[in-house]
Amino acid sequence: MDMRRGRAVGSIKISVEVLVKIAETAAAEIEGVALDGQRLATIGAKSGFLGAVRVRLSGETASLRIEIVVLEGFNAVAVSESVQKSVKSAIQNMTGYTVTKVDVVVAGIRLKEKED
Numbered sequence: 001m002d003m004r005r006g007r008a009v010g011s012i013k014i015s016v017e018v019l020v021k022i023a024e025t026a027a028a029e030i031e032g033v034a035l036d037g038q039r040l041a042t043i044g045a046k047s048g049f050l051g052a053v054r055v056r057l058s059g060e061t062a063s064l065r066i067e068i069v070v071l072e073g074f075n076a077v078a079v080s081e082s083v084q085k086s087v088k089s090a091i092q093n094m095t096g097y098t099v100t101k102v103d104v105v106v107a108g109i110r111l112k113e114k115e116d
Contacts, residue, residue, distance in 0.1 A: 014095050018095075019055045020053045022091050022094055024040055026089070027087055030082045032070055033069070042067060052067045061098045065102075068105070069106075072109055084102040
């Protein structure tokens with residue numbers, strides 16, 4: 001927040017949509033996370049409709065739930081832990097919100113396509 005002589009100039013609000021985009025981008029950078037284009041891959045109509053990331057705000061804290069699809073050959077637990085760390089770090093560094101938790105749900109495994 002911009003401060004002048006100890007007084008706040010105004011308020012700053014960050015939309016949930018921005019937090020979702022930060023989380024999606026941070027998760028997509030992790031090796032082993034399946035993508036559809038530049039977005040996180042989703043499984044089923046429910047996930048596709050609502051999106052892979054859900055954010056709950058409470059004051060200056062945020063908690064997140066992210067559904068990912070892991071690529072075949074990668075350790076799902078290791079990928080999930082990397083997603084947790086990446087998302088938490090990105091949101092805290094870019095927004096100043098304290099991230100209380102990042103729940104990761106492995107919604108599926110994307111199998112390698114067979115080569116003919």
